[in-house]
Amino acid sequence: MKVQPEARLIRETPEIDRPRERIRTRGAPTLSNGDLVAAIIGRGIAGRDVRTLSDEICICLDRKGLAVTCEDLIAIPGVGEAKACQILAAFELARRMLERTYRPKITSPEDALPYAEDIRLERQEHVICITLNGAHELIKRRTITKGILNQSQIHPREIFADAITDRAASIIIMHNHPSGNVTPSSDDITVTKKLAEAGEVLGIRLIDHIIVAENGFCSLHGEGYF
Incomplete structure (x- = not known):
């Protein structure tokens, strides 16, 4: 047949x-x-x-x-x-x-990593902000800026403006290192501390700043930088 x-x-x-x-x-x-x-x-x-x-x-x-x-x-x-x-x-x-x-909970760096998957291989640095409610549930994921991360480009008002609009309880910042090396630079550390201080004043806690690259990540909070 x-x-x-x-x-x-x-x-x-x-x-x-x-x-x-x-x-x-x-x-x-x-x-x-x-x-x-x-x-x-x-x-x-x-x-x-x-x-x-x-x-x-x-x-x-x-x-x-x-x-x-x-x-x-x-x-x-x-x-x-x-x-x-x-x-x-x-x-x-x-x-x-x-x-x-559906609002997934983000309680660890590993929970946040899928939201940075699209920037791991980018040739420019991309800065992402994730806003969370009081239950650590995702409210919004936004790209804040593209380019080299430094103190002049990343100002707390740029980061926290949307978080205030979202009535967020906390935020997570993520950015990529095109070099593939996830070790925080001095600017990364300075910017992170500045954002953490601003968050304390505003009542919107900076939970973590995560650096991602093709084959790894670094949690600045987990590594004790702030």
């Missing part, structure tokens, strides 16, 4: 089994990751059908996780800027919805 190959083109698939139709009739949770991606991007290109593209995109997402970039996706043959932006927009929308409905 000859086995019929699986239909690769969406138009060759019975309408009831097409990803978008299945979302409508059965709900998105019933779809595989590949089918969800296919529903987002809609179609492939000449010579590369949507299912092939979806499979390769899933491999990329499994490898890069939340750190996936537009450039990572565009590097896949057949994924142009429009498709890459559709995927990243879907990711960001889901992340924002999760922030509103």
Whole structure:
């Protein structure tokens, strides 16, 4: 008996089994990751059908996780800027919805590290501020600045303005070292102490300042710098 190959083109698939139709009739949770991606991007290109593209995109997402970039996706043959932006927009929308409905607790440097995953490999220093409520639950994660971290660029008012708006009880600062060396510089230590002092005055505690790089991290609080 000859086995019929699986239909690769969406138009060759019975309408009831097409990803978008299945979302409508059965709900998105019933779809595989590949089918969800296919529903987002809609179609492939000449010579590369949507299912092939979806499979390769899933491999990329499994490898890069939340750190996936537009450039990572565009590097896949057949994924142009429009498709890459559709995927990243879907990711960001889901992340924002999760922030509103689920607030993870951050009680250790390891809990905070996933929120710096996207800056580990950046060539410039990025400074991130995480605001927390009184139960150590995430309120918001923001990028404060990009560039070299020093006393003149990182002022307490830049860090604490959003924390005050969020009515945060505490904050965590994270930034990356493009060099790969997570040892705090003298500026890192000075800025951290200044922020800790400002936090005491404002009643918004600086819980930690975490430096990240490709293969490690340093918790300034854990190392006793403040």
